[in-house]
């Protein structure tokens with residue numbers, strides 16, 4: 121059954137009054153889909169959910185996390201990572217320092233993907249990596265760097281596609297062992313990222329909607345993939361402006377594969393392949 125806007129707003133209002141999450145800037149369409157999934161998973165109808173939320177602050181927090189949509193993957197959209205592999209070399213290979221921010225990093229797979237790529241390109245020593253999300257539970261999981269691959273067999277396929285494959289060698293793959301980056305536990309079906317890579321990352325809870333400036337340096341790369349899609353257009357434009365302000369000249373912004381922005385020139389951004397390049401106006 122399709123939820124009414126009033127029902128969606130009621131759920132959001134109760135959650136907001138019981139947690140420190142703000143959902144009023146999220147698209148109602150996306151919230152409606154997520155609440156419908158919650159109803160299905162909890163086997164409740166909307167009135168029963170509202171009644172439970174009204175008396176259960178823990179449930180409010182739990183549902184808030186479900187509304188945030190944490191889906192992610194190691195080397196998600198490998199073709200994007202392949203293009204990034206070529207562009208990072210060109211754009212940043214002469215920099216002494218490379219500042220990278222993963223905004224909306226979820227459980228961290230995207231951040232560790234970047235670490236592996238930078239290491240293969242021999243740029244990791246110069247990298248300063250900040251990873252943020254509003255969901256503290258996701259950040260705690262990210263810090264552990266341990267992932268179950270049973271339901272994520274793409275982890276290995278994507279790793280091969282990005283780290284082992286070199287498009288210039290045709291079908292020939294570089295023999296990069298998984299053990300360079302993580303331990304595979306075939307009994308538990310988990311991978312565990314090596315400690316030395318985890319230590320390269322600064323994890324911070326940061327809310328893109330209730331923005332606070334926590335940054336000391338401007339970035340060379342901001343990755344904010346599959347996050348803007350959940351916000352309404354007003355907040356999307358506000359965020360693009362803030363991302364642009366926090367990018368160095370000739371730096372890049374990476375959005376999700378299906379996330380397009382209109383009027384990017386207004387924010388001094390130029391679209392190139394799957395990326396936006398920041399150009400400071402004269």
Ligand SMILES: C[S@@+](CC[C@H](N)C(=O)[O-])C[C@H]1O[C@@H](n2cnc3c(N)ncnc32)[C@H](O)[C@@H]1O
Nearest residue numbers: 188190191192224226254255327328329345346
């Ligand atoms: C679909 S995941 C994207 C993860 C990763 N960037 C990727 O593309 O694989 C969206 C993430 O955005 C985070 N998010 C949602 N609202 C946010 C906000 N207001 N501030 C910061 N992060 C937020 C969610 O908690 C979730 O972890």
